[in-house]
Amino acid sequence: MQSININEYKYDLPQERIALYPLEQRDHSKLLVYRQANISHQHFYELSQFLPEGATLFFNDTKVIPARLLFQKETGATIELFLLNPLQPSPLVAVSMEARGSSQWHVAIGNAKRWTDGQPLTLHLGEGKLTAKLVDKEKGIVNFSWTPESLSFAEVVSLAGATPLPPYLKREVEASDRERYQTIYSKKEGAVAAPTAGLHFTDRVFEDLTKKNIQTDFLTLHVSAGTFQPVKVENAMDHPMHAEQMVVSKSNLQNLINCQGMIVAVGTTSLRTLESLYWYGVKLEYNQHADFIIEQNEPYQNQSKLSFKAAVQNVLAKLDRDQSVQLIGETSIYIVPGYEIKSCDAIITNFHQPGSTLMLLVAAFVGPDWKKIYDQALNNGYRFLSYGDSSLLFRK
Numbered sequence: 255m256q257s258i259n260i261n262e263y264k265y266d267l268p269q270e271r272i273a274l275y276p277l278e279q280r281d282h283s284k285l286l287v288y289r290q291a292n293i294s295h296q297h298f299y300e301l302s303q304f305l306p307e308g309a310t311l312f313f314n315d316t317k318v319i320p321a322r323l324l325f326q327k328e329t330g331a332t333i334e335l336f337l338l339n340p341l342q343p344s345p346l347v348a349v350s351m352e353a354r355g356s357s358q359w360h361v362a363i364g365n366a367k368r369w370t371d372g373q374p375l376t377l378h379l380g381e382g383k384l385t386a387k388l389v390d391k392e393k394g395i396v397n398f399s400w401t402p403e404s405l406s407f408a409e410v411v412s413l414a415g416a417t418p419l420p421p422y423l424k425r426e427v428e429a430s431d432r433e434r435y436q437t438i439y440s441k442k443e444g445a446v447a448a449p450t451a452g453l454h455f456t457d458r459v460f461e462d463l464t465k466k467n468i469q470t471d472f473l474t475l476h477v478s479a480g481t482f483q484p485v486k487v488e489n490a491m492d493h494p495m496h497a498e499q500m501v502v503s504k505s506n507l508q509n510l511i512n513c514q515g516m517i518v519a520v521g522t523t524s525l526r527t528l529e530s531l532y533w534y535g536v537k538l539e540y541n542q543h544a545d546f547i548i549e550q551n552e553p554y555q556n557q558s559k560l561s562f563k564a565a566v567q568n569v570l571a572k573l574d575r576d577q578s579v580q581l582i583g584e585t586s587i588y589i590v591p592g593y594e595i596k597s598c599d600a601i602i603t604n605f606h607q608p609g610s611t612l613m614l615l616v617a618a619f620v621g622p623d624w625k626k627i628y629d630q631a632l633n634n635g636y637r638f639l640s641y642g643d644s645s646l647l648f649r650k
Contacts, residue, residue: 258490264608273637276434281456284636284643293630298454298644302462308515314449314523315472317440320415325375334364347444347476355403361394379413408443418446420640444476450640451521451603471509474501475523495550495588500527502581507570517598522612528597530585535565546583562596589615600648605638621650
């Protein structure tokens with residue numbers, strides 16, 4: 255397996271270039287367009303002008319949940335429980351978000367030393383309450399129960415939780431973040447980080463896409479906190495990639511197969527979902543009963559020549575055999591320089607942290623020109639990271 259020096263994918267990002275807040279108007283962010291080694295500087299509301307007619311954009315419609323639950327002890331100490339992934343009644347996010355009365359989650363515990371075993375924590379929800387009990391502190395397993403039991407867990411966290419802003423923003427959550435750290439098309443609750451490439455889209459941008467006969471489609475990847483996990487090892491290939499849950503519909507697969515024009519991924523999460531679909535189709539080529547689980551190094555252990563549409567056709571055939579209309583899976587796919595993109599021709603994405611897995615993905619997509627792209631962004635006043643500006647990158 256190849257070795258990748260993470261230091262080669264770092265750049266100097268001054269603190270003042272990190273956008274602490276979004277622009278007042280979503281689609282007024284800057285848009286860097288990179289195509290055939292050329293770069294131009296635009297605004298996001300002009301996006302449709304740079305996409306060909308007949309293209310299809312694939313969006314991630316996950317919805318950020320208020321995943322930070324702050325419990326105040328009688329002593330005054332605050333214990334933060336950050337929701338990571340559900341365990342019961344189901345590991346499927348969609349199922350556990352609809353749970354009534356009780357649920358078990360894997361969480362990150364802030365100030366854990368102040369929480370003793372057997373000591374319940376309570377948050378009041380108007381006339382009801384949310385109670386947390388430790389199951390395993392070391393593993394971060396917590397049981398939640400609440401009243402009234404008629405509330406779903408999604409409704410409970412909406413009442414009790416705080417928006418999980420990225421740690422690098424280094425500021426307190428404000429009321430406006432609940433709306434602005436969310437795409438306007440978010441639908442399926444379960445993410446603890448926003449698919450930030452989509453934050454720039456407005457009704458006006460969607461209308462312009464429609465006028466140009468550019469199609470849109472929505473699949474789901476529930477973004478996990480692992481997206482912010484830094485690469486701490488010098489050889490990036492030794493980094494343990496986080497797993498995230500995906501939901502893909504039959505109509506998504508049919509649209510991918512029928513698409514005659516360019517396929518554009520809106521964000522790194524959409525790209526990871528599309529690439530995961532490809533590798534699942536490869537697995538199904540050899541094993542019709544394979545589970546929809548993509549491990550981080552799977553693409554590097556298989557030199558498949560299967561076309562993207564043929565792979566997606568295999569996935570559609572699996573749904574037909576199972577008489578199902580959707581597919582739920584898990585991916586840890588790790589896209590790094592040297593990886594060959596199978597699914598799409600362009601990506602819309604923000605500007606990412608130096609030396610991050612997202613930076614590696616961008617470098618895989620555009621090649622060594624990532625340095626030129628980021629230098630141009632830095633030299634032209636672009637705002638960086640989650641609340642920052644955007645780019646439209648055509649594949650190398």
